[in-house]
Amino acid sequence: MMDKKSLCRIRDTYRAIAQIDMQMQQLFGLNLNEAMMLCTLQDGDLNSGSLAQTLGITPSSASKIIKRLESLGFVVRHSDSDDRRSMVVSLTEQGHDKLNSLACDKIVMPSLLTDSGDISLKKP
Secondary structure, three states, X not given: OOOHHHHHHHXXXXXXXXXXXXXXXXXXXXXXXXXXXXXXXXXXXXXXXXXXXXXXXXXXXXXHHHHHHHHOOOEEEEEOOOOOOOEEEEEOHHHHHHHHHOOHHHOOOOHHHOHHHOXXXXXX
């Protein structure tokens, strides 16, 4: 059962993640989900459903992120060589360059999300 204290911790965690998202946008021109998708694709091509599942987002959100990254020239969609009906997403050379340029050490981590933030997960 969730109590008010737990709900407030979730709120604080959400705010901390929103701070990181804002920093990502200001420093690198990408939101957190876009950066995480680039990071996910560095290990190889994936279809949009797999990307959505890996990132913990809806397929609709994944499609929107793919479209944005495609418009920036960071990813391309193409037919899967194993299944021509399926489309996969790949990083472009420009996408690899963008991923490599993400100097994440410039991101200031909110204390709540660091080891000293003392986040403890209790099992129900």
